[in-house]
Amino acid sequence: MDPAALIPIPDAIPVAWGWLQFFLLLTFFLHIVLMNAMLGAAFIALVTHLRGNHASPYTAAVAGNLPFAVAFTVNFGVAPLLFVQVLYGQFIYVSSILMAVFWLSIIALLISAYALAYVYKYQYARLGNGRLAVAGLITLLLLIVAFLFASNLSLMQDPARWSRYFDRPQGVLLNLADPMLLPRYLHFMVSSVAVGGLAMALFFDRKHRKGDPSASPWVKQGCRWFAHATLLNVAVGLWFLVALPKGVLTVSTIAGLLLTASLAGGILLAAPAVVFGLAGRVIAATWCALGAIALMILARGLLRAALLAPWFSLSQLSVRASYSSFILFLFFLAAGLALIVWMVRFTLRSCAAREARP
């Protein structure tokens, strides 16, 4: 069956697609950074437990903060999910339905992982050696969730494989035949380990600056995790590169040029990132990492456009203008961010004031 005949007709968008794409990329970038930190922290905590260390300040720090990471990761995941539905709804709804059972199971997996994160936090002291099991389970659940997300995005960009639905309409399809799926998934997962290490380094670097003497070996450890994982990720990334369909990486079109350039930029930034990491220069490494991730996410978006190009381009979407609702959102966004900043400052001030008074 001709895939083009299966692609649903998209609805009109309320503002020019550039705005939506901007917010999609921005919120997805924040989501990925948070997700990497969350999953990486859980993973590194697991490895720490596996190495027999059940009482390290690192795992205690992870236990204390993992629920916050989950909360913000989920929150920042909701936003790109919204924007991707507006821009690519006709693709992502289809892929979600084709793998409906797996897709829906994410809810149960996520609730379980989130609940376990609180168990890890509030029962940390009592768990003892049980911390390994809890950390392991959290990591496993999150790894599965991530795989299911990667599968959905893979299927979404692969209309040629959609007609498998007719043999199995019960929502149990995955896209395992996609040569890009596994390297894509592993690329994100190894990146999580890297960012997890970076988060560890940053956390203990802050403690170190505040005068905690025991913090600096942890900064070094975090940097090592980051550097080694990033090196590994270059290899995984090359696997992903090789798995790309022919003709996607081209410089003959503007889109291809942009894709190639952002990919190249992301890869190139890996070098100073690793160097800074190995040198223990946390802040510099962080900027390089964020830069690399940002460029990679841009590349990912361009890759999506390239993969869907035979059937669709965003400029085809018709616009039924409703800029007033967009202005409303921008107002709430600005006001909301300002309020959050004020709240944090207010809290810090109030706590300091309370500590000052006996």
Added chain:
Amino acid sequence: MNYPVWQLDAFGGGLWIVLIAVFHVYLSHFAVGGGLFLVLAERKAQRENDPAMLDYVRAHARFFLLLTMVAGSITGVGIWFIMSLLNPSATSILVHTFVFAWASEWVFFLIEIVALFLYYATFGRMESGRHQVLGWIYFGAAWMSLALINGVIGFMLTPGDWPKDASFWSGFFNPSFWPSLFFRTFLALIIAGLFGLTTAAWLKDARLRIVMIRFCARWLLLPFVFFVASAAWYRAALPAELQEMIFARMPSMRLYVNGFLLCSPVLVVAGLLLIFRLPVGLARALAIALLLIGQLYIGCFEFIREGGRRPYIIREVMYSTSILKRDTDRVRQEGVLSSAKWVRHREITDANRLAAGRELYNLLCLACHAVGGPMRDIKQLTAPFTPSGLDAMISGMEVFYPAMPPFAGTPEERAALALYVAQGLNGRSDPAPVALVEKKVGIPAFDPAASPFVLLAWSPQSMRSVAEVKGVLSLLPPGNSLRAQLIKRGETPEIVNQGVALSYRFAGDGGAGKPAISGEMTAEEDVFVADNIPLRPGVGQVADPYPTAIIEARDESDALLAETTVVAPVSAEIGCSGCHGGAGQGDRPGLYRETALHILRVHDRLSGTALLAEAQGGATVRCQSCHADALVKAQGDPARLNLSAAIHGFHANYLRGKGAEACGFCHPSSNTVVARCLRDIHAAVGMDCVNCHGAVEDHALGLLQQERRAGKGQAAALMAHLRPRSAGGLEEVAPRQPWINQPDCLHCHVDFQAPETDTVVNARTSDEQGLYRNRTDDSGRLFCAACHSGAHAVYPADNPSGAQLDVLQPLQYQGNRLPLGANRNCAVCHTVAMADEMHHANSLRAFRNE
């Protein structure tokens, strides 16, 4: 239409969204109301300078944080996931219209998360007044997120002007936005109290426990009045037809409306009870019970809101089938299987009919009906139907079940869908064509040269239907009629009506060992009459619709003057079982015990009666006790429709657009039954019921028109969906009384001449005397039917159960099958040829249709 369908069976019908959404709304309303609860509880602790109370607030805040963050927020994502899985088309409309409302809501979620984390983490670490500021910010953000999603949810039920102007603001600030927002806000406060009760009841310190329980009781009671007021406001904001549908008509809504109404006083009473000092065990039990009741409470409300929106997913815009309202006509023309994208079987063939039926089911039914699961299980709902019956039901389902959308496909698709459900899922088939057994009857002798009398007999009805189940339902009691005229032969024949006694005797016994049915005929002016003969044919596998009687005319000395045979047609093969079930495998259509019980059940549900209970108490429900029926001379209840108007007016809505096969759904006129209504010359020339009686819509409209002009409101309601097929408009439909205003021979055979048309349009006999069966020839004495036989079986009639059965007297007296005296055979009565055309115009001639 656009998207693939997630094929579910037992989990279909929306079960997933029920499970996820009902749970989520409870927690999310708690997340809103609970924010205010925390702030006010903390303020109370601060004012009363009560550190133990502050500890309670902190513990409750932790409970609150865990529950709303882990379960509340992720199930919210769950609703997103499931709505795009179950109805991506509608989700796409909502997302593309309200993306920035959702994006704004997301900003408030972010504020909520930060505020709640800061609030919880800083208990006791900052001055209480400042700490409460964080709590207020949390509550404000939570309430804003409620307000934003409230706009989208309300839009789905009352889209306001949006279908016309497609404006974000019209859609968001829709007619139910404000009442719904107030409703949900007060509900959130009540729910906050319920959850607060649960944590308060578990306090170990008795003093504090009582204080906090009372505090929570206030959260139950104080908002209640405002909550009820906003509920009334919410209801009033709904369009009138929606209010009527939800609160008056939909039987399935009654459970949830009653549940909601029942839970309300329960919560209030519990709240009042809690003010008293209860023993701790009782307080805890009550707290848990109330928590569960609260879940049921909001569940009932959400069911009412969601169910009341049916058949739409977005009212007036898109049906639950994902078909846009404005596309319905086009899809009906082109077909669902052609219009939808994700379809394998675009053409229906014999080989793929069931598979195409399943695809149609997925596209049109699965959104609301599970296959073997708890959500409106289609297998249970359609268990009584045969494939044809279900096809008819689907064609009119939206008329009496406004929660159903009008069927969106072609008639062929409808038939395939009905076949998939009735046969594929429930294993039911249409009854097979019946093999007729030939019946032969002995014909008494007649000597044209010597016999002194001609005894003519006929049945005024060509088929008397009997539909009764003793102790349950009586739709049509038995009661055949016979008429006879005894003619003394001669050049001027005489109609003998004195000094003779006519009697009838049916062959065979009267069933179940009773004596054969027989009796005396009553002499009226020129004719002998026998009425209310209780002939009762069998049902199920055996039926003889043509019991034959021997009529004897005897003089005063009991000498036999003349005898003849006549058939009194009677049938119990009424088609109720096609839709109302009750027939076993291989049974022919009929009114069985289960059929009758089902009919009463449906009647109770749709008309608000209590007939099933009456029947189960042992009484036989007689339709004619409420519905007047001239056939059995029942007065009924003058405020209600007469039986014919009610039964045709109702069922015609399911039989629209058909020809004579519509009649065959109920009346014995198809090849699946032994009896046949129409057996005469008209059938032989290719006419059917519709030629004289009109299509079922016209037939029903005529009856309803009469009742409507008599001022009966139900008639107008039944007429609303019927379009006349022959008359111009509704006002041109001629009113008629059943059994009295009928089509007549002379409407086509004008002045007894050859007909120029074969279709009667809107013409009826004006009164009972004008009916064929009551009319005579120009002499005023010889009944038309004496020579031509009863209507529907006029000579020459060809009975498929036996060639002789409907022409017994022509065979006896003329040796042919024609009307008495046809082909200038006046000698049958006059003994000689005649020159004057006396009986009626155009009678002295060669018979036209030999």
